[in-house]
Amino acid sequence: MLRKLFKFNGGVKPATNKADSTRDPIKPVPMPPQLVVPLHQHVGGTPHPLVAAGEQVLKGQRIGAADGNVSSAVHAPTSGRVLAIEHRVMAHTSGLTTLSVVIEPDGEDRWIDAQPLPWRSMGADELRDEMRDAGVVGLGGAVFPSHLKLKPGKSGTDTLVINGAECEPFITCDDLLMRERAKQIVRGAEIMQHMLQARRVLIGIEDNKPEAVAAMNQAIAARGASTMEAVAIPTRYPAGGAKQLIRVLTGIEVPHGHRSTDYGVQCFNTGTAYAIADVVDRGRPLISRIVTVAGNVERPGNYEVLFGTPMDHVAALAGVKADTDRFIMGGPMMGFRMPAYDVPVVKATNCILVGSEALFPAPAPEMACIRCGECARACPADLQPFELYWHSRAKNFGKAQEYHLFDCIECGCCAYVCPSHIPLVDYYRFSKSEIWARERQKDAADLARERFELRNERIEREKREKAEKLAAKTAAGRAAATADNAPAPSAEPAAASSDDSKKALIAAAMARAKAQRESAAAQPTLAPNNNIAPATPTATSAEEAPSASSTEKPL
Ligand code: SF4
Ligand code: SF4
Numbered sequence: 001m002l003r004k005l006f007k008f009n010g011g012v013k014p015a016t017n018k019a020d021s022t023r024d025p026i027k028p029v030p031m032p033p034q035l036v037v038p039l040h041q042h043v044g045g046t047p048h049p050l051v052a053a054g055e056q057v058l059k060g061q062r063i064g065a066a067d068g069n070v071s072s073a074v075h076a077p078t079s080g081r082v083l084a085i086e087h088r089v090m091a092h093t094s095g096l097t098t099l100s101v102v103i104e105p106d107g108e109d110r111w112i113d114a115q116p117l118p119w120r121s122m123g124a125d126e127l128r129d130e131m132r133d134a135g136v137v138g139l140g141g142a143v144f145p146s147h148l149k150l151k152p153g154k155s156g157t158d159t160l161v162i163n164g165a166e167c168e169p170f171i172t173c174d175d176l177l178m179r180e181r182a183k184q185i186v187r188g189a190e191i192m193q194h195m196l197q198a199r200r201v202l203i204g205i206e207d208n209k210p211e212a213v214a215a216m217n218q219a220i221a222a223r224g225a226s227t228m229e230a231v232a233i234p235t236r237y238p239a240g241g242a243k244q245l246i247r248v249l250t251g252i253e254v255p256h257g258h259r260s261t262d263y264g265v266q267c268f269n270t271g272t273a274y275a276i277a278d279v280v281d282r283g284r285p286l287i288s289r290i291v292t293v294a295g296n297v298e299r300p301g302n303y304e305v306l307f308g309t310p311m312d313h314v315a316a317l318a319g320v321k322a323d324t325d326r327f328i329m330g331g332p333m334m335g336f337r338m339p340a341y342d343v344p345v346v347k348a349t350n351c352i353l354v355g356s357e358a359l360f361p362a363p364a365p366e367m368a369c370i371r372c373g374e375c376a377r378a379c380p381a382d383l384q385p386f387e388l389y390w391h392s393r394a395k396n397f398g399k400a401q402e403y404h405l406f407d408c409i410e411c412g413c414c415a416y417v418c419p420s421h422i423p424l425v426d427y428y429r430f431s432k433s434e435i436w437a438r439e440r441q442k443d444a445a446d447l448a449r450e451r452f453e454l455r456n457e458r459i460e461r462e463k464r465e466k467a468e469k470l471a472a473k474t475a476a477g478r479a480a481a482t483a484d485n486a487p488a489p490s491a492e493p494a495a496a497s498s499d500d501s502k503k504a505l506i507a508a509a510m511a512r513a514k515a516q517r518e519s520a521a522a523q524p525t526l527a528p529n530n531n532i533a534p535a536t537p538t539a540t541s542a543e544e545a546p547s548a549s550s551t552e553k554p555l
Pocket of ligand 1: 368369370371372373374375376385386389414417418419420421422
């Protein structure tokens with residue numbers, strides 16, 4: 001039965017440029033002399049290093065532990081020696097560095113003792129922890145830790161969508177993965193379906209990949225997965241955007257500011273499904289991925305690449321042409337220019353697009369926006385790109401957010417159709433990074449204020465506790481002194497009332513004072529100018545004849 005499909009708004013149809021890299025099967029990559037494995041390869045906290053320089057590691061050994069729940073572990077891609085843990089340039093257009101584990105392969109490629117997981121008998125949390133510790137993150141480019149998404153939504157999960165659309169020009173890594181390893185993808189989807197308790201699984205694949213659709217359907221049939229279906233969808237960029245694919249497959253339009261899980265749909269990439277099957281069936285963490293090498297190369301193709309492998313080491317296998325002037329990670333629409341040729345392949349690297357001036361000529365000079373509205377018509381996220389542009393340009397970030405800046409998936413459709421050649425996505429990225437930076441600053445200030453207040457509170461509490469202790473000690477001392485001065489206990493102390501004891505104490509004090517007065521009267525009077533100060537009471541007299549005030553307190 002043919003499934004009813006739906007349309008998403010906007011989108012464009014750029015040249016796909018996919019045929020050249022799909023001619024050959026996935027190829028291995030010879031071991032590079034060094035692997036530089038960044039600890040931070042995903043959305044969330046940077047893992048803590050678990051190894052030290054000089055240590056020997058095995059292939060698949062955890063070298064970075066997840067930092068909290070929104071994080072994911074990192075593993076040694078091969079066996080060898082840790083040469084250093086130091087900052088190295090990361091695979092990001094900024095050219096910034098990140099803490100990385102540098103490994104010198106020993107050539108043995110020896111695995112850890114990897115064991116399959118008894119996933120059906122494992123608790124959901126336990127299985128999610130395994131995914132976190134195996135370093136599984138979204139391989140469609142978002143690199144969000146997968147274990148966080150493998151939870152049924154509040155009202156459950158109806159549909160698990162596996163994204164095999166791969167709509168970006170030049171990129172074919174998912175296509176090849178589906179053609180060659182469909183069985184494992186179906187297996188991974190089955191595990192995810194179990195974890196999400198999803199009613200059905202829909203695998204969306206653009207109809208320009210008929211071999212992949214056939215391979216997936218064959219694998220589904222062989223598995224007898226009656227609630228799973230591979231669906232060919234029209235080729236239109238960006239059909240691989242999560243919201244767009246969900247719209248096409250289910251008809252659900254996820255509104256601005258909402259998540260697909262609010263509507264019972266969760267979405268994962270085919271590569272992620274494959275990685276999950278590897279964790280469960282072979283006990284192997286995520287240490288490699290399929291990477292397309294295309295563009296200005298002699299032999300475009302797909303390679304299975306260990307994370308940490310320098311990009312130029314991989315690209316060289318495809319025959320980089322002499323006039324190459326850039327490496328782009330990703331495709332021409334959403335990719336980022338790399339700051340150097342030897343930055344490492346990471347979990348987000350789906351494609352090394354080799355560029356040249358001839359292949360990607362410099363854009364025409366930017367002109368003024370003429371408010372033609374072409375960008376809005378092309379936007380698949382139903383945004384007003386020109387409004388976002390104006391507010392980003394004016395650094396009016398609050399307004400840009402009002403226009404749903406963060407719903408922009410940076411697909412580049414708006415810039416693709418803009419007759420004024422405005423690099424619109426660059427403006428949106430700038431706005432987003434400024435907003436994030438300000439939020440980080442605000443968070444840091446809030447944290448500092450909170451710490452300051454907590455510190456003051458602690459100091460005040462300690463002062464208060466000290467004063468209370470001192471008061472208690474003083475009171476105890478006075479009580480002890482009073483007890484010492486009190487007359488000998490009566491024969492029936494327990495029976496004496498507190499009034500009686502007060503009266504007795506007053507009587508004793510008065511008797512002592514009287515005796516003192518009589519004794520003083522019996523002594524000779526001194527002359528007034530003899531410079532002798534009035535007699536101060538001796539310690540004994542002070543104890544024996546307390547002043548009225550000193551007797552009042554204990555009473
Ligand atoms: S397409 Fe370009 S010129 Fe036209 S409205 Fe959008 S930003 Fe302005
Ligand atoms: S880049 Fe953003 S604003 Fe432009 S078309 Fe894509 S989603 Fe819309």
